[in-house]
Amino acid sequence: xxxxxxIVDDSPAMRSFVKRVxxxxxxxxxxxxxxxxxxxxxxLLGSEWVDAILTDINMPGMDGEELLGRLSADDLLRSIxxxxxxxxxxxxxxxxxxxxxxxxxxxKPFLPEDLRAVLEHTLGDLHA
Amino acid sequence: MPETPVQCAxxxxxxxxxxxxxxxxxxxEPPVAADPPxxxxxxxxxxxxxPSGVLTLSVSPDAARQVAADFLGEEPSDLAAGRIGEVxxxxxxxxxxxxxxRVESSxxxxxxxxSLLMAEEWRRRPETADCRAVHSVAIxxxxxxxxxxxxxxxCTSAEKSVx
Amino acid sequence: MDQIIVGMAxxxxxxxxxxxxxxxxxxxxxxxxxxxxQTKVGGLLHxxxxxxxxxxxxxxxxxxxxxxxxxxxxxxxxxxxxxxxxRLIVRAAGGARMMDQENVFxxxxxxxxxxxxxxxxxxxxxxAEAVGGVRSRTVRLDTSTGKMWLxxxxxxxxxxxxGPRQGGx
Numbered sequence: 001x002x003x004x005x006x007i008v009d010d011s012p013a014m015r016s017f018v019k020r021v022x023x024x025x026x027x028x029x030x031x032x033x034x035x036x037x038x039x040x041x042x043x044l045l046g047s048e049w050v051d052a053i054l055t056d057i058n059m060p061g062m063d064g065e066e067l068l069g070r071l072s073a074d075d076l077l078r079s080i081x082x083x084x085x086x087x088x089x090x091x092x093x094x095x096x097x098x099x100x101x102x103x104x105x106x107x108k109p110f111l112p113e114d115l116r117a118v119l120e121h122t123l124g125d126l127h128a
Numbered sequence: 129m130p131e132t133p134v135q136c137a138x139x140x141x142x143x144x145x146x147x148x149x150x151x152x153x154x155x156x157e158p159p160v161a162a163d164p165p166x167x168x169x170x171x172x173x174x175x176x177x178x179p180s181g182v183l184t185l186s187v188s189p190d191a192a193r194q195v196a197a198d199f200l201g202e203e204p205s206d207l208a209a210g211r212i213g214e215v216x217x218x219x220x221x222x223x224x225x226x227x228x229x230r231v232e233s234s235x236x237x238x239x240x241x242x243s244l245l246m247a248e249e250w251r252r253r254p255e256t257a258d259c260r261a262v263h264s265v266a267i268x269x270x271x272x273x274x275x276x277x278x279x280x281x282x283c284t285s286a287e288k289s290v291x
Numbered sequence: 292m293d294q295i296i297v298g299m300a301x302x303x304x305x306x307x308x309x310x311x312x313x314x315x316x317x318x319x320x321x322x323x324x325x326x327x328x329q330t331k332v333g334g335l336l337h338x339x340x341x342x343x344x345x346x347x348x349x350x351x352x353x354x355x356x357x358x359x360x361x362x363x364x365x366x367x368x369x370x371x372x373x374x375x376x377x378r379l380i381v382r383a384a385g386g387a388r389m390m391d392q393e394n395v396f397x398x399x400x401x402x403x404x405x406x407x408x409x410x411x412x413x414x415x416x417x418x419a420e421a422v423g424g425v426r427s428r429t430v431r432l433d434t435s436t437g438k439m440w441l442x443x444x445x446x447x448x449x450x451x452x453x454g455p456r457q458g459g460x
Contacts, residue, residue, distance in 0.1 A: 012211075013200065013217070151408035201414065
């Protein structure tokens, strides 16, 4: 199966890194979209469908929490599995994200293999 | 002088980020001189929360090129200068986030976007912080220095009762 | 069962038909095993040091001693026998902290980081590992089944993804 993925992070370096991990994890990527913040992500999702979203939290403009909130409030978009990639490992943040519907969570810094495990766990549900 | 909790958090965070995502084992170095050498890449990142403050990261140019290439999985000679700055910005972001997650924080913190500093800005920066922690390490042929300045005194989560 | 012993600073390739690659006494050294389950080609490298630039002549004469010269050769040899990068199962063991006079303290960790860096830059992720800690290890790669066996502290177990990764580094 070929996946369409959206990576949301204000850091171009981290977007490159995450994209590379997804590719090296053996997922066939037919499209990999990138957005610098939540607003850009929502605009893109207005015209493109994706199979998974990976998002940072701390971003200028619309941050990851607000993005998650907007996704979960939308009947169609809430079904897209979302993985949060963030430096914030505090309990309060993680609890909030879980209630906002994040399906997976990984804290920076992480090993590429750990992200692969989260991807397999989250996207594994999509194998037809 | 014994290491403060913030210095400990800074040292551990620098080590963890460099090992996990840059495959570098940093070796402790004594603090560097006030003026950085030419071409050093410096990044500033402010944060709000409990505490608020600024993290500044500086890296020697050759070391910056090498770690950026390693992070992106590319050859150092192929790397455009702009991409090196992007990687150092992300390195600062990760170190800062990691330190703040270790340091006691009753509410979540917010990191601003990191910005590259020009040499003059680096030298001119005021020293008005209540609390300042510095950690320098040798990486490859160069030096990386992380400086964390906060406006409130902090204590680590180890000093508070566990939730 | 044909057991092929891989010595220190050594690398061997096998391709099925009841062959087992084995290496012993992995202290701070690392045993890196790669296996293509489709063609049943496997390779096992036992390297000792992270970086040949400290001794380039030795790096040329004994490339399997170092991560930076040995790992690319291991990969090339497996590719040459029909292994395909995207199918490879990669497992590693060793990199322990040995307080041995002959070894530099922390060489185990430096070996591990060097290996990870080279694999990442080569576009390869690790599937399972047993690294760090303070104990010596022995590993065996059975190329007919693709299973890798780890002997540590007198106990044998299969080295699989998702198992305990480290011995307490």
